[in-house]
Amino acid sequence: MGGYKVEQRFVTHHGRRFHFVSYDGQPASPKKDVAATKPAWFLMSAGKRWEVMPQQLGQDLAELDGLLTQWLDAHVFAA
16 A cells, blocks of 8 residues: 655755655544645645645656746745
């Protein structure tokens, strides 16, 4: 039985190193009023995580790193 495999990417941008981790989606929980989620990439920093974008299995790593860099520009380095 195959399970979800967590992936990690380290991206250096503007002289800083960023750590991204993929997490599996979660099923909905009507009792807790929580909607289902899909697998996604998260930025890890200072013991916290921020959702970045949905994960696409089998995505080209150069393309993925480019998308993560674009997210950093828009959310971390935005003026």
